[in-house]
Amino acid sequence: GESPTEAASVQHRDSGWFSLRGFVKPEDQIGMVSMCRQPGKGPGDFTEPSLKNGAKLNLWMMSLGKNWDPTARSYGPTRPFDGAQAPTIPDAFKMIAQTANSTASESPQINPDICIVNYYTNSGKLGLHQDKDESESSLTKGLPFISISIGDTAEFMFGDTRDKDQATKINLESSDVLILGGESRLLFHGVSHVKTNTAPSWLKEETGVRPGRINLTFRQY
Ligand code: MD3
Ligand code: FE
Numbered sequence: 440g441e442s443p444t445e446a447a448s449v450q451h452r453d454s455g456w457f458s459l460r461g462f463v464k465p466e467d468q469i470g471m472v473s474m475c476r477q478p479g480k481g482p483g484d485f486t487e488p489s490l491k492n493g494a495k496l497n498l499w500m501m502s503l504g505k506n507w508d509p510t511a512r513s514y515g516p517t518r519p520f521d522g523a524q525a526p527t528i529p530d531a532f533k534m535i536a537q538t539a540n541s542t543a544s545e546s547p548q549i550n551p552d553i554c555i556v557n558y559y560t561n562s563g564k565l566g567l568h569q570d571k572d573e574s575e576s577s578l579t580k581g582l583p584f585i586s587i588s589i590g591d592t593a594e595f596m597f598g599d600t601r602d603k604d605q606a607t608k609i610n611l612e613s614s615d616v617l618i619l620g621g622e623s624r625l626l627f628h629g630v631s632h633v634k635t636n637t638a639p640s641w642l643k644e645e646t647g648v649r650p651g652r653i654n655l656t657f658r659q660y
Pocket of ligand 1: 586597617623625626628629
């Protein structure tokens with residue numbers, strides 16, 4: 440069969456932006472979904488971040504490697520609300536992200552120490568925001584983020600401002616990889632909505648019936 444590097448189509452947009460469509464192999468997509476479920480209801484499992492205004496995003500988060508605390512906007516070995524240690528990032532995950540980076544982009548390689556896993560239900564969304572934190576050294580070092588999408592397709596938006604109407608919208612499908620380096624690291628970005636019943640049928644059959652989308656973002660701080 441085709442190797443992922445042959446099958447994937449690479450696109451280069453603005454400075455530092457690379458995307459690969461169809462990069463993650465079916466068996467790896469299945470493996471990633473199963474592994475993301477392993478923490479189960481144990482320590483470090485998915486939690487629903489609460490927003491100050493009480494709004495619902497229908498988005499659940501899990502941090503691997505280190506914990507990201509969205510309220511304090513800081514990193515640590517454990518998460519503040521229950522003291523749970525972040526599960527380790529599986530080597531297989533790192534390998535897929537790094538291979539995508541070296542295949543597609545001109546960005547330097549990263550050795551990810553944190554992987555943020557977002558699970559969106561079919562009504563999940565994430566408003567336009569920047570990933571720009573004082574504690575980030577990745578920005579000054581010019582290191583990229585690597586994002587992998589699995590499951591239902593998302594309409595992803597990005598732009599130079601917080602204005603939704605000016606944002607560019609693209610679909611992120613199961614197996615797509617985005618690499619955000621250089622100036623693209625500072626783009627405003629978010630998920631406008633998830634498209635019901637758009638995941639590949641073999642993925643749904645293999646991983647069960649829970650609909651929605653998983654996004655894994657690999658970062659080195
Ligand atoms: C573009 N996650 O976790 S991933 C996030 O689909 C986040 O779950 C979205 O935004 C998701 O912070 C988008 C792709 C992504 C990640 C970081 C970026 C796109 C980016 C940083 C700059 C520009
Ligand atoms: Fe983000």
